[in-house]
Amino acid sequence: MKTISIIGGGIAGLTVANILHKEDMKFALYERSSLQSNKGHGFIIPSEGLEILKTYVNSTDLLNDGNILNEYISFDYKGNFIDKKQLQNDFIISRKALVDLLEKNIPREFIYHDKSVSYIQKSTDGILEVFFSDDTSIVPTSIVIAADGSKSKIRTTLISDKLLRETGVHEIVNIFENSELATILGNQFLKFHHTDGGLSIGLLKVSATEVLCYAQFDINRYPLKEDSTIEINNFMQTNFKDWAYPVSLFLEKTNFENAHYWRVNELDILDDYFSENTVFVGDTAHSLLPFTSQGVTSAIKDAQVLIDSLKRNPSDYKKAFKEYSTVRKEEIAIHFKNGRLLRDNFLLPLEEQKNNIIPISFK
Ligand SMILES: Cc1cc2nc3c(=O)[nH]c(=O)nc-3n(C[C@H](O)[C@H](O)[C@H](O)COP(=O)(O)OP(=O)(O)OC[C@H]3O[C@@H](n4cnc5c(N)ncnc54)[C@H](O)[C@@H]3O)c2cc1C
Numbered sequence: 078m079k080t081i082s083i084i085g086g087g088i089a090g091l092t093v094a095n096i097l098h099k100e101d102m103k104f105a106l107y108e109r110s111s112l113q114s115n116k117g118h119g120f121i122i123p124s125e126g127l128e129i130l131k132t133y134v135n136s137t138d139l140l141n142d143g144n145i146l147n148e149y150i151s152f153d154y155k156g157n158f159i160d161k162k163q164l165q166n167d168f169i170i171s172r173k174a175l176v177d178l179l180e181k182n183i184p185r186e187f188i189y190h191d192k193s194v195s196y197i198q199k200s201t202d203g204i205l206e207v208f209f210s211d212d213t214s215i216v217p218t219s220i221v222i223a224a225d226g227s228k229s230k231i232r233t234t235l236i237s238d239k240l241l242r243e244t245g246v247h248e249i250v251n252i253f254e255n256s257e258l259a260t261i262l263g264n265q266f267l268k269f270h271h272t273d274g275g276l277s278i279g280l281l282k283v284s285a286t287e288v289l290c291y292a293q294f295d296i297n298r299y300p301l302k303e304d305s306t307i308e309i310n311n312f313m314q315t316n317f318k319d320w321a322y323p324v325s326l327f328l329e330k331t332n333f334e335n336a337h338y339w340r341v342n343e344l345d346i347l348d349d350y351f352s353e354n355t356v357f358v359g360d361t362a363h364s365l366l367p368f369t370s371q372g373v374t375s376a377i378k379d380a381q382v383l384i385d386s387l388k389r390n391p392s393d394y395k396k397a398f399k400e401y402s403t404v405r406k407e408e409i410a411i412h413f414k415n416g417r418l419l420r421d422n423f424l425l426p427l428e429e430q431k432n433n434i435i436p437i438s439f440k
Pocket of ligand 1: 365
């Protein structure tokens, strides 16, 4: 059996690796980072994604590392109640915790860290060579699964480098230690909105001691040029000054050292999620707006559908890629549309926004 090459060890790449390992299929995964950073990233995961994850990672560890969300409550920035919605066991976890859990089951010898793809090259007879920044290269003998994220070097070389669009809404995401705020938040997902629209902040408990805060802002009305800790702190203290409790408590307690500024992009819809012997999964195939909270669930469902298709068509990867692409594109189109609706709603003044909108896209 030939070795499948996976490029990128994020959620999509690691889920693929977990499934291939379970199926006893040979693979090698190349990931650019040495250690996954916890800086500013966590995931809200709908219950569907949580249930699938439980089939790949130890479910007790998974539940211990994150937090179940039972209720979504929104307010205006003064703390006036807007809306409340029951959640169906949705979940939140830090990216680092989830990546660690997904890596745990995979033997070390199949994962190569510090392997950053710098470029790829195709010879005239169609053979692909992948070059890494440490001056090494590989010539994949089987298919390549590109899981190197929304800015994928593989996709931009094989398809186009002009497919990412500015979304107009950027985010600051911050995970920080504060047991007091974590206890106050419990299993509730709180979100506060400016009355003029285009500015909001969400607060969630990630674990007994950790809180995740994410601020979303219309970059045209609330410009932020630099992503230094000082600039992020200034931005947050200025724009969220006088917002209601517990936003005020959050601003008092965090120093934003761990915050990350995301200039959020969206990927145009691709014709197909593959090119010759390379197939795209996760954000490489479809970078959805964060409003959908569907990035992780979509990445793990991609991995499942792809490997299922490959198993059903062991000697015809082209047929498998086509099947995978057709199935997944149908669902992704719904999240793509929902993401835009959620974004457009967010930009409106509060009185024109539709109530009852949970920041999660469903099929
Ligand atoms: C601000 C923000 C908030 C979000 N919130 C949520 C949320 O609440 N819920 C949710 O489900 N989704 C959320 N998402 C989306 C989610 O982050 C992605 O959909 C998800 O991480 C996709 O996983 P992936 O494995 O495809 O890509 P990534 O997680 O981006 O992983 C790509 C991997 O490839 C590696 N890589 C990149 N380039 C190279 C290279 N050249 N060589 C080798 N390796 C490389 C990277 O180091 C990384 O490990 C959010 C996204 C943003 C920007």
